[in-house]
Amino acid sequence: MRPVVLCFSGLDPSGGAGLQADIEAIAATKSHAAIACTALTIQDSQKVYGFTAIPAVHLVQQAETVLADLPVKVFKSGMLGTLENIAALEKLLATHALPFVLDPVLVANSGGSLMQQTHQQASASSVSEKMATTNEVVAAFKKLLPYASLVTPNSIELRQLAGKENLVEAAKQLCDWGAGAVLVKTAHEASTHSIQNSLYVAGEKVYQSITPRLAGEYHGSGCSLASAIAGKLAHGMSLVAACQQAENWLHGCLKQADVHHEGGQRIPNRGLM
Numbered sequence: 033m034r035p036v037v038l039c040f041s042g043l044d045p046s047g048g049a050g051l052q053a054d055i056e057a058i059a060a061t062k063s064h065a066a067i068a069c070t071a072l073t074i075q076d077s078q079k080v081y082g083f084t085a086i087p088a089v090h091l092v093q094q095a096e097t098v099l100a101d102l103p104v105k106v107f108k109s110g111m112l113g114t115l116e117n118i119a120a121l122e123k124l125l126a127t128h129a130l131p132f133v134l135d136p137v138l139v140a141n142s143g144g145s146l147m148q149q150t151h152q153q154a155s156a157s158s159v160s161e162k163m164a165t166t167n168e169v170v171a172a173f174k175k176l177l178p179y180a181s182l183v184t185p186n187s188i189e190l191r192q193l194a195g196k197e198n199l200v201e202a203a204k205q206l207c208d209w210g211a212g213a214v215l216v217k218t219a220h221e222a223s224t225h226s227i228q229n230s231l232y233v234a235g236e237k238v239y240q241s242i243t244p245r246l247a248g249e250y251h252g253s254g255c256s257l258a259s260a261i262a263g264k265l266a267h268g269m270s271l272v273a274a275c276q277q278a279e280n281w282l283h284g285c286l287k288q289a290d291v292h293h294e295g296g297q298r299i300p301n302r303g304l305m
């Protein structure tokens with residue numbers, strides 16, 4: 033069978049981000065995506081309105097059931113939703129030694145937070161009362177770093193996780209805390225005409241890509257990139273080649289993204305081979 037990537041990710045009903053992005057990106061690499069669902073979000077291409085996190089016990093049951101049945105080659109995580117789910121994933125990683133791509137999703141590209149303290153029902157008022165603090169989220173993610181073959185933060189997430197403003201120093205910090213490699217993505221940086229992503233291994237830059245900046249905002253670009261890399265790693269590809277090829281593929285998906293109306297983010301067209 034095709035190599036299997038087990039993704040820990042949330043449902044985005046717009047289909048731009050989250051588990052649908054994972055499934056489509058991984059299918060494009062000719063790997064198979066299995067999903068342990070972490071949360072059900074309520075969102076469109078413009079805004080996150082709320083979410084219900086899946087209880088950690090259910091998350092673990094989903095993952096263990098798939099692991100007992102399918103030849104999982106790589107783990108990939110996106111939105112985890114709660115501190116409890118991060119801790120549950122940490123335990124799974126400790127008992128199943130597999131390559132792991134960690135996309136440290138803290139907020140949606142459209143701005144809404146995607147992390148609560150504990151599992152609860154979606155509703156605007158209760159969600160805002162029980163959001164996890166940045167310190168709590170950073171402490172929880174730090175424990176995942178030693179298991180990560182690759183971390184794929186955008187620049188906002190990287191600064192929050194490392195507590196450093198300078199992106200190079202921040203990437204080195206994550207390596208010092210145990211991450212196998214860090215792919216620093218700069219699409220959120222104040223605009224230049226190009227986007228420069230850099231891959232750090234053991235604190236050293238081993239690869240840099242320079243891509244022309246496309247007009248518009250995109251929904252699910254981070255999920256798509258991390259999953260495409262995971263799908264390629266599942267075939268045994270080297271990390272540098274997987275990052276290069278996944279970035280080229282994503283650029284094509286964004287160039288052909290669907291533009292539905294002015295206010296919303298564009299949906300990447302991942303149906304490209």
Ligand code: PLP
Nearest residue numbers: 042049050111140252253254255
């Ligand atoms: N996962 C889920 C379920 C989401 O809803 C989002 C954003 O809305 C993300 C991940 C992160 O998406 P992006 O790739 O745009 O950063």
